[in-house]
Amino acid sequence: MKGGLFVPIIVNLDVMMAKRKISSNELADIVGITAANLSVLKTGKAKAIRFSTLDKICEALNCQPGDILEWQNPAEKS
Amino acid sequence: MKGGLFVPIIVNLDVMMAKRKISSNELADIVGITAANLSVLKTGKAKAIRFSTLDKICEALNCQPGDILEWQNPAEKS
DNA sequence: AAAAAATTATCGTTTTTCGATAAAAAACTA
DNA sequence: TAGTTTTTTATCGAAAAACGATAATTTTTT
Numbered sequence: 001m002k003g004g005l006f007v008p009i010i011v012n013l014d015v016m017m018a019k020r021k022i023s024s025n026e027l028a029d030i031v032g033i034t035a036a037n038l039s040v041l042k043t044g045k046a047k048a049i050r051f052s053t054l055d056k057i058c059e060a061l062n063c064q065p066g067d068i069l070e071w072q073n074p075a076e077k078s
Numbered sequence: 079m080k081g082g083l084f085v086p087i088i089v090n091l092d093v094m095m096a097k098r099k100i101s102s103n104e105l106a107d108i109v110g111i112t113a114a115n116l117s118v119l120k121t122g123k124a125k126a127i128r129f130s131t132l133d134k135i136c137e138a139l140n141c142q143p144g145d146i147l148e149w150q151n152p153a154e155k156s
Numbered sequence: 157a158a159a160a161a162a163t164t165a166t167c168g169t170t171t172t173t174c175g176a177t178a179a180a181a182a183a184c185t186a
Numbered sequence: 187t188a189g190t191t192t193t194t195t196a197t198c199g200a201a202a203a204a205c206g207a208t209a210a211t212t213t214t215t216t
Contacts, residue, residue, distance in 0.1 A: 008133055008137075009129040009132055009133050009136075009143065023192075023193090024192070024193060024194090025191090025192065025193080033173095033174070033175085034174075034175060034176075034177090035192085035193070035194090036174095036175085036176085036177085036193090036194075036195080036196090037173075037174055037175075038193095039193060039194050039195080040173090040174095040194090040195090042193090042194095043193095043194075043195095045195095046129070046172085046173080047128060047129055047130070047171080047172060047173090048126055048127060048128040048129060048171085048172060048173070048203085048204080049126060049127065049129075049173085050125060050126040050172095050173065050174090050202080050203080051087040051124070051125055051126060051127075052125070053173085053174090054087055054147070054149070055086055055087050055149065058087075058149035059086075059149070059151075062151075063149075064144055064148065064149050065087065065143055065144055065147035065148065065149055066142055066143055066144015066145070066147070067144070069132070069143035069144070069147070070142065070143065071132070071133065071136035071137070071141075071142050071143055073137075073140075101161075101162090102161075102162060102163090103160095103161065103162080111204095111205070111206085112205075112206060112207075112208095113161085113162070113163090114162090114163075114164080114165090114205090114206085114207085114208085115204075115205055115206075116162095117162065117163050117164080118163090118164090118204090118205095119204095120162090120163095121162095121163075121164095123164095124203085124204080125202080125203060125204090126172085126173080126202080126203060126204070127204085128171085128172080128204065128205090131204080131205090
């Protein structure tokens with residue numbers, strides 16, 4: 001594996017952004033964080049998230065935390 | 079309002095724990111955090127969450143992040 | 157009333173976000 | 187292919203917040 005421990009929280013932000021046809025720069029703008037930081041989250045490299053940020057993302061994408069965060073049962077890993 | 083700003087991320091950990099018939103002490107034990115810190119999360123006073131913690135909770139309760147975290151549209155507030 | 161469970165509150169340490177910024181890589185376009 | 191835009195990666199520093207340990211308080215249960 002590339003980066004350290006496997007934590008089975010999958011970030012599906014990229015999927016939701018695709019569904020909403022919104023670019024990283026645009027979402028970063030609306031949410032009010034830098035595109036660099038949004039990229040960290042979007043590519044699954046973040047280790048935590050503030051509720052204030054999750055809130056703003058959900059608002060911008062009109063979606064639920066569950067649309068963005070997914071728990072993958074390690075026992076059922078492909 | 080009691081504590082500062084309203085952030086429309088609702089923590090439904092209490093609901094899931096009730097569904098699973100598990101106590102705070104027991105869950106804290108399994109998850110590996112103190113009951114005090116679990117209480118902060120359970121009662122909606124946390125401002126962020128580590129994915130490693132969310133992971134362990136989802137594993138312990140066999141549920142999804144979406145079962146625990148909910149975004150409430152402010153426009154539709156009761 | 158007593159016991160158990162849960163919450164609240166401090167303090168200190170450690171982790172991690174996040175902004176700002178720059179550089180590199182990738183994707184797109186003419 | 188060259189140029190442009192978008193996205194990703196990488197630092198650095200500051201601020202925020204988790205989390206452990208612990209104790210006190212409150213609530214719930216027996």
